[in-house]
Amino acid sequence: MATKVLMPQLGESVTEGTISKWLVNVGDTVKKYDSLAEVTTDKVNAEVPSTVSGRVTEIVVQEGETVAIGTLILYIEESGAAGEAQASPAAPVVAAASTEQPAPVQKQAASPVVAAKAVESGTKQRYSPAVVVLSQEHGIDLARVVGTGAGGRVTRKDVQAIIDAGGQKPVETAQADQPVVDQQAAATVPATTAPVSGTPAPTPAAPVDIPVATGDEIIPVTPIRRTIANRMVQSKHEAPHAWTMVEVDVTNLVNFRNQAKGDFARKEGLNLTFLPFFIKAVVESLKEYPMINATWAGDKIIVKKNINISIAVATEDALYVPVIKDADQKSILGIAKSVDDLAARTRAGKLTMDDMTGGTFTVNNTGSFGSIQSQPIINSPQAAILSVESIVKRPVVINDMIAIRSMVNLCMSLDHRVLDGLICGRFLQSVKQKLENIGPDTKLY
Structure with a gap:
């Protein structure tokens, strides 16, 4: 047989x-x-x-x-x-x-x-x-x-x-x-087709007859784009999204990075970007507020022991979310190497299954394409996602005087079944404090 x-x-x-x-x-x-x-x-x-x-x-x-x-x-x-x-x-x-x-x-x-x-x-x-x-x-x-x-x-x-x-x-x-x-x-019907306990399943949209005019381009939906769409709809339907934002003065971070990036590139062979600093601040804050590093499991909430940071990497036709494992145990150098490696292998189509699994919290670098504010969709089954927006110079009042400072918005979406505004506000204030305290004594290694 x-x-x-x-x-x-x-x-x-x-x-x-x-x-x-x-x-x-x-x-x-x-x-x-x-x-x-x-x-x-x-x-x-x-x-x-x-x-x-x-x-x-x-x-x-x-x-x-x-x-x-x-x-x-x-x-x-x-x-x-x-x-x-x-x-x-x-x-x-x-x-x-x-x-x-x-x-x-x-x-x-x-x-x-x-x-x-x-x-x-x-x-x-x-x-x-x-x-x-x-x-x-x-x-x-x-x-x-x-x-x-x-x-x-x-x-x-x-x-x-x-x-x-x-x-x-x-x-x-x-x-x-x-x-x-x-x-x-039958036992393997995708979870996206099943309603969440206590909530109705989303009603499928009826087919819409959209007129196609001369010169219009019709792009077939690829399997991966369709799957991404289904997962985004699932996340928005299942998780009641709430959103909050803080602004951070990262002038000291910008100055420190500009001073260190030349030697760093010569020694390590890769560029020192801002993202590893943000991830480092996030993982240190997750250790202070472990409830953020959790997931909803129907009749229970699971607080994850490991801190594995998912990062969004875009290709020409899709978005992948590889994972930095045990990010809290890595230095800024270690995080920078992980980000560089995962981004390169994503664009080369060489990610493994292990690279894509186990994420507990997502950091999305929307500032890389100029965004200054966003409302990210939670990477289910995680409980929250943080978007790091573009760093921009603008006038800020300091000690009743106007100064030009480098400012960035940190935008956070949260699953309101797991998290409330109080703990998320405290978490963001912790991230903010760590970023604003970066200076000459900050360790890269």
Whole structure:
């Protein structure tokens, strides 16, 4: 009997992955730990390794299809397995056909005759939870969809093609069969589809017919952009966001950094930016106010022991949030090296699963593109996020006199289920004090 290969767990809080590219074909022989496919999630790109040695007999999930963690994606007949001689000779043919590119959009929706025959056959198609959820959100009758997957299985890409084409047209002669959810994958429906205890699930937005004028550019939503969108909606729906801000006089920090950056670059081979100073102040304040370093867990609040700082790194088409592990144990130099390394590997597409997991608090450097004020969305399941805005010179009253100072806004969004304004205000004042006290005695190492 063939071994089932499932979509693996691809990181903390990751609920689904997209097969971006198959690295094997039906009939290929693979060894244990050989890479089978490239997978994209909202957190990282990764490869799925083979769990056994043998021959690929069927590819279940097609390129571009997004499925839940634990979903069957591939069959491998193990080397020397007794079931190899009994394998159906037709199976490789069906699977091989399924690896071809999907048919054009107009072939995705069945004609009334085809739909009627599907109903008359008396057989119920099985659908993955991801397909069922997407079809229900957009009013797609799965009984009228011609699948391009293995054995005619309806894939997420098939449903998305119908949505992109403007949805299904009413067909009076076709009956709407209720979909049968694949029970093996049912337990892995993404958490984004489930309502939070005590709160209603967000109502999916109805498809909007937006007129397209000559010269308009239509950009298809990529799997990673769609996943980011879903996670942002989930965070805003589940966590009651509150927002607060303090302004900080960082004149002394600017002067100190300007004096130290030349020697630092010569000794360490990297630029000394402002971000490590802000992260250092944050982690020291998190040790004073550990409740900020917490997460909501339904019937309890978990205060995390480790202080792992997530940082936002943007690429041309996505936003990644790699993690500086044990940031409270690092010097400013150590934090600077971690930031530089994670940013470089993010843009090179070389992040690992470990790089993306375990974050307990996020520091977002929105000031790098000139922002002076923002309301960041919490990086769920964390309880708070801090945005460091742009440092600007402006007149400030000091001892009843006007002086030109370098000022920065620190903007904090918090999960009001976990945190209240009092503790967050104290936390921000602690960060502010540490930043304003930076001077010639500040240790970089």
